[in-house]
Amino acid sequence: MSAQKAIDALAGQIDSTVASYLEACIHCGQCAEACHFYQVTGDPKYTPTYKMRPIDRVYRRDKAPFSGLMKAIGLAPDELTMQDLEDWSELLYDTCTLCGRCTLVCPMGIDIATVVRKSRAGLVAAGMVPEGLLAAAERAVEQGSPLIKPGVLEKVVAKQSAEVGIPIELDKKGVDYLVILSAMEILNFYEVIGALAKIFKQAGISWTISTTAFEATNIGYQMGSPDIARTLVQRIVDSAEELGVKYVISPECGHAYTALNWDGPNMTGKRHSFKVIHILELLEQLRRDGRVKTKGLDGRRITYHDPCQISRRGGVIDEPRSLIDQISSNFVEMRNHGAANICCGGGGGVSSNPRAEGLRIKAFACKKEQIDELGGVEALVTSCANCRNVLEEAIDEFEMDLPVVGLTELVAMYLDEGEKKPAARKRRKKAA
Amino acid sequence: MSLIWFVEQPLWYLSATVFVVGVLWRLFALVALGKKEDLSVARGSAGGGAVRAVLLHFIPHGGFFSKTFFHFLAGYAFHLGLFVLLLFAAPHVTFIDERILGVGWTPLPRWAFILTAEIAFAGLIFLWARRISDPVQRQISDADDHAGTWLTFIAMLTGCLALQESNDALRIIHMLSVEVWLIYFPFSRLMHAFTWVLSRGNMGAVFGRRGVTP
Numbered sequence: 001m002s003a004q005k006a007i008d009a010l011a012g013q014i015d016s017t018v019a020s021y022l023e024a025c026i027h028c029g030q031c032a033e034a035c036h037f038y039q040v041t042g043d044p045k046y047t048p049t050y051k052m053r054p055i056d057r058v059y060r061r062d063k064a065p066f067s068g069l070m071k072a073i074g075l076a077p078d079e080l081t082m083q084d085l086e087d088w089s090e091l092l093y094d095t096c097t098l099c100g101r102c103t104l105v106c107p108m109g110i111d112i113a114t115v116v117r118k119s120r121a122g123l124v125a126a127g128m129v130p131e132g133l134l135a136a137a138e139r140a141v142e143q144g145s146p147l148i149k150p151g152v153l154e155k156v157v158a159k160q161s162a163e164v165g166i167p168i169e170l171d172k173k174g175v176d177y178l179v180i181l182s183a184m185e186i187l188n189f190y191e192v193i194g195a196l197a198k199i200f201k202q203a204g205i206s207w208t209i210s211t212t213a214f215e216a217t218n219i220g221y222q223m224g225s226p227d228i229a230r231t232l233v234q235r236i237v238d239s240a241e242e243l244g245v246k247y248v249i250s251p252e253c254g255h256a257y258t259a260l261n262w263d264g265p266n267m268t269g270k271r272h273s274f275k276v277i278h279i280l281e282l283l284e285q286l287r288r289d290g291r292v293k294t295k296g297l298d299g300r301r302i303t304y305h306d307p308c309q310i311s312r313r314g315g316v317i318d319e320p321r322s323l324i325d326q327i328s329s330n331f332v333e334m335r336n337h338g339a340a341n342i343c344c345g346g347g348g349g350v351s352s353n354p355r356a357e358g359l360r361i362k363a364f365a366c367k368k369e370q371i372d373e374l375g376g377v378e379a380l381v382t383s384c385a386n387c388r389n390v391l392e393e394a395i396d397e398f399e400m401d402l403p404v405v406g407l408t409e410l411v412a413m414y415l416d417e418g419e420k421k422p423a424a425r426k427r428r429k430k431a432a
Numbered sequence: 433m434s435l436i437w438f439v440e441q442p443l444w445y446l447s448a449t450v451f452v453v454g455v456l457w458r459l460f461a462l463v464a465l466g467k468k469e470d471l472s473v474a475r476g477s478a479g480g481g482a483v484r485a486v487l488l489h490f491i492p493h494g495g496f497f498s499k500t501f502f503h504f505l506a507g508y509a510f511h512l513g514l515f516v517l518l519l520f521a522a523p524h525v526t527f528i529d530e531r532i533l534g535v536g537w538t539p540l541p542r543w544a545f546i547l548t549a550e551i552a553f554a555g556l557i558f559l560w561a562r563r564i565s566d567p568v569q570r571q572i573s574d575a576d577d578h579a580g581t582w583l584t585f586i587a588m589l590t591g592c593l594a595l596q597e598s599n600d601a602l603r604i605i606h607m608l609s610v611e612v613w614l615i616y617f618p619f620s621r622l623m624h625a626f627t628w629v630l631s632r633g634n635m636g637a638v639f640g641r642r643g644v645t646p
């Protein structure tokens with residue numbers, strides 16, 4: 001591997017938007033105030049804008065206006081070396097969850113998270129991807145999922161189908177909706193599959209899950225590999241087109257929504273022939289249309305953790321609140337909720353990177369402070385399986401007593417199913 | 433050929449030309465890098481998002497006001513002060529009238545000039561003091577940041593010294609410092625005076641399509 005490959009990869013990521021960000025940064029350092037990794041360590045190297053330094057150097061040396069002149073008079077930055085890339089590997093992979101909270105505080109409005117994600121392409125080219133992420137990406141390409149082995153999905157779906165007593169047909173052509181799931185949901189939070197079956201049955205929705213393109217997680221997007229990211233998006237696109245669905249439902253997974261809906265068509269180079277709808281958007285639409293009815297209210301003091309990619313960077317902010325309002329009598333908002341919410345600490349591939357585990361757990365202190373301020377919270381609701389997993393791990397580490405609940409599952413618990421409803425409520429209350 | 437003639441005639445035109453052409457070229461070259469069409473289905477308006485982001489980021493939002501109050505106060509003190517001095521200092525109004533636009537306006541009275549200059553100096557000095565004392569800013573600052581600050585400081589200071597217009601030497605020093613500043617500007621981070629609109633606007637456009645303005 002050579003630094004030149006990384007330099008070329010970084011240069012290839014710089015368009016006029018990225019250049020405008022790099023040009024506008026005045027090194028004021030206010031972004032540090034928004035970064036949970038800086039906040040819990042106080043280490044200046046974790047300042048978000050500092051993470052843009054490698055791509056900024058490539059820009060100023062090779063691509064910026066007057067870069068030739070600057071090189072000629074010896075004022076261009078030094079060329080990136082393998083050592084530089086190695087030095088920034090931790091900063092780019094371990095200490096940025098791509099949460100984008102730094103954009104809020106930036107007087108220039110710089111989208112540092114996007115620049116960091118694009119900067120990772122340089123480390124991919126240099127062969128400096130953390131082992132955990134790389135292995136996950138290889139499994140995603142080879143076996144269809146970073147965590148789910150072939151055949152496991154079928155077993156999990158069959159079990160959930162039996163549990164809720166609703167048939168779930170895989171690879172069914174001619175249905176309206178294709179559901180994709182994150183590996184974390186299939187592995188740890190598989191009840192969501194049964195929850196979807198119940199909700200969709202009541203709404204009268206025809207749907208299926210593909211056995212070849214069930215995985216929503218796009219590890220290539222997180223690690224900064226445009227090729228792998230494109231391959232994984234294309235797999236879903238091909239499956240959706242083959243099944244002839246009108247919609248692909250993006251699940252409770254933060255970056256999956258961004259990767260498929262917002263950046264997916266740009267990766268494949270053509271507009272999707274289907275519409276991508278986030279599960280929360282769909283649930284809220286069904287509720288508004290009267291196709292999903294709930295009954296009863298959860299009396300626990302609950303709050304909602306906004307997954308960064310779904311709210312701040314995805315625009316799905318009102319829908320979860322509207323849904324929670326229908327099923328909760330004691331919903332409280334955290335300070336700076338919605339677009340300003342604090343990250344769980346494990347997004348952007350950080351949770352798939354064992355090297356980052358210690359700092360990730362430490363960074364949860366910022367989230368904990370936000371929760372603790374409310375006092376007496378009895379359940380934390382979220383809509384991202386990765387957030388949920390990261391939060392549960394950190395909550396255990398911090399010895400807190402706080403269940404984390406998926407919003408889709410919570411809605412399903414309060415579905416107005418006639419006679420079946422009281423049993424579901426009783427089970428949930430017992431769990432509480 | 434006197435020194436004051438040289439500074440006020442050929443050197444002034446040279447530096448002003450470098451400034452104007454350099455800024456325009458830098459902005460053109462930046463935009464000319466281009467970007468691919470966004471093929472995703474928009475939920476909101478890119479244009480609306482761009483406008484919202486440009487306006488929204490004038491004031492810290494998202495709960496950071498107390499943490500960034502220093503930057504907010506010192507930043508606005510310096511920038512607003514500088515613009516007022518630039519456009520309303522009596523010698524500047526005369527210069528703009530006679531040498532640039534052919535039209536003038538009512539200048540600041542002397543007491544207002546002094547007050548504004550003090551506010552602008554306080555803002556700039558505090559910002560620079562923080563740059564050399566705050567661990568975060570020390571980590572991320574480079575030579576360009578310091579050079580831009582110092583050139584601006586010198587131009588302002590010499591401007592105050594030359595306010596009375598009673599001494600040619602002081603006027604020459606001020607003109608020279610301004611001309612160095614103008615020549616340095618397009619090649620430096622001082623360009624943020626223009627690129628902030630592009631940065632905020634681009635970010636706002638991306639997220640405006642998604643229906644949110646971070």
